[in-house]
Amino acid sequence: xxxxxxxxxxxxxxxxxxxxxxxxxxxxxxxxxxxxxxxxxxxxxxxxxxxxxxxxxxxxxxxxxxxxxxxxxxxxxxxxxxxxxxxxxxxxxxxxxx
Numbered sequence: 062x063x064x065x066x067x068x069x070x071x072x073x074x075x076x077x078x079x080x081x082x083x084x085x086x087x088x089x090x091x092x093x094x095x096x097x098x099x100x101x102x103x104x105x106x107x108x109x110x111x112x113x114x115x116x117x118x119x120x121x122x123x124x125x126x127x128x129x130x131x132x133x134x135x136x137x138x139x140x141x142x143x144x145x146x147x148x149x150x151x152x153x154x155x156x157x158x159x
Contacts, residue, residue, distance in 0.1 A: 063087040063125060065109050068118035084109040086123070086130055088140070105140070106133035 063086050070078040086109055091102040108130050109115075115127050133139065 062089070063123045065112055065115065066119045066122065067116045073112055073114075073116075082111065084111055085136055086115070086119075086125055086133075090140075106130055107136045107139050108133045110135055 064083040065086055066083060067073070067078055072078055072082045074082070076082060085107050087104060087106050089102065089104045092100045094100065106125065106129055113130075115125065115130060120126055
């Protein structure tokens with residue numbers, strides 16, 4: 062998982078970087094059997110909305126470029142459709158901040 066971040070841990074607003082102002086910009090999902098056999102996996106880019114412009118520090122640290130997140134869906138559009146692809150009935154738990 063990757064999230065927005067800033068050099069010296071200061072958000073553009075001037076407040077300290079925290080889980081309240083960082084946003085997911087990439088996450089991965091995996092589907093495995095109870096015997097730990099990997100069936101499928103995928104990585105997703107996510108467009109941040111609170112601070113949509115990635116800092117130079119974040120781009121350097123993650124290798125994720127602005128154009129990549131600009132073309133990505135927001136978190137709810139990226140995450141929630143994916144379990145249906147597997148053809149199973151998954152119970153989705155509301156994630157903090159969504």
